[in-house]
Amino acid sequence: MVEPILKVEEIHTFIGKHHILQGVSFAVHPGKVTVLLGRNGAGKSTTLRSIMGLLPPSQGTINLKNRPIKGLKPYEISRLGIGFVPEDRGIYNLLTVEENFRVAMLQEDGKTRERMETIFDIFPDLKKFWKAKAGNLSGGQKQMLAIARPLVNQNELLLIDEPSKGLAPIIIDHIIDSIHMLKEYTVIILVEQNFYMASSLGNDFYLFDDGKTVHQGQMEELIQNEELKKKYLGISG
């Protein structure tokens, strides 16, 4: 069995006094897109924020390539090679597209320029609007900027929280294509409510309910399993 890149075991996370995550466990394997699914409020975003150290878990373990990262500061976790695309995208609207990338760049060398070229190939709009204020981009372009920004660094892992949120179907297709291309460069954890997107990108899936991981498997199994989809995702037919 291949070693997982990320292994999350039995984490519990509080927000203030609220016990939000009550036992989340999953493993992310190289070469795969791992999709986290579940109804609104199930704890998917909180899980990503726990991994990033923004909401440090009170118990459980998180290992990145066998190295424990729970308790590290967000900036330390990021520097170990985890990129994060939050649910609200986290764009710096007042900065230009170029400046958004500059903040993300931890080094600026030949490799960075190569990666920038790859990014421009996958997201040509970002090259076109390089000098524009990020706040003036369309919703889809903002999402692309949010996804592309962490890629300027050599990351092990990219966490993407609901990239389809608020976007038109045709743009969602475009984002799906882009993420397909990214699989070659980084391992991806995708949180997604849009089952069409989740099923077209996912290899492994984990189902969340009430702050716990309750099911796991291969995406093809979930696509077939009407009962699971109905129970945890509210999808019928």
Next chain:
Amino acid sequence: MNLKWKRWFPMLIVFAIFLSPLLGINPKTYITITISGLAMGMLLFLVSSGFSLIFGFLSVLNLAHGALFAWGAYIGFTSFNLINQWTGWGGSNSIFLNFIIFLLALIISGLLVALLGIITERSVIRPVYGSHLFQIFITVGAMIVMEELIRIIWGPNDEVMPVPIKFMGSWDVFDVVVSKYPLIAIVIGFILYLVIFMILRKTKIGTIVRAGVENPEMVQVMGHNIYRYFTGVFAAGSALAAIGGGMWATFVKSIHPAMGGEVIVFALIVAIIGGLGSITGSVVGALLVGLSYNYVAYLIPKAALGITMLLLVIILSIRPTGLFPEGT
């Protein structure tokens, strides 16, 4: 189009206020008062910019900022006197040596108060990040302590602030009285504004700071230790307050322990008018306050402070987020 108009709208207000007193003042006096108003504005800018930047980036309401300003004035006072005893440059007829001693005193004051700012941020402010209410309590406490320390170290009385000899008096330009020091203050203030602006706009550190004003969490998950930047911005803001304090004291030629409390009110007003976190907003806001204060002080002396409040109310009713809410 609409966006451009929004950008220039604040300038129009400044311009209107700038010219309106011509209706009631004779042109020569008007120029003299205008220079003095611009000088007051640039000095207020130095205090307010630090205050505004600290609020915008750290989201900290630092009411001890005025005390840092007072410390800046006192350290500037002592440095100037010590260097002058040793070199006599303050009384020299060479304007160059006058500048050297003046700038040395400001630099020493800026550096020492930056250090004081770092200590304040680490010990007093860090525990109350995120809570404005606690920040108000604790920074007012820090302000009182710092003010008392001034009384203990330098004594409770007013002191006369030394002024380099060539900075005194005025030039006569076509019958218009142009005071020397206010002009010098305007130039130094403007240079400092340009320096801050370029740092924020052109350097990587500045870009990260601007990103942090908008979304500090995202800056952290991009691998930057935001607390180091917090400390840096706090130190820079404190240094600006100190330089402002030293220059202000030279302007009014005196210092006293409570001088910080008076100026913090102005700093707050300027920062809010300009848009919290915006450096250009601070300049425009400070010039507005400085000019209107001086015009009104000449026309109706009793209404001078009132006009500042009125200005605040008017601008906030038109633009609740201040003149330059879009940053830098």
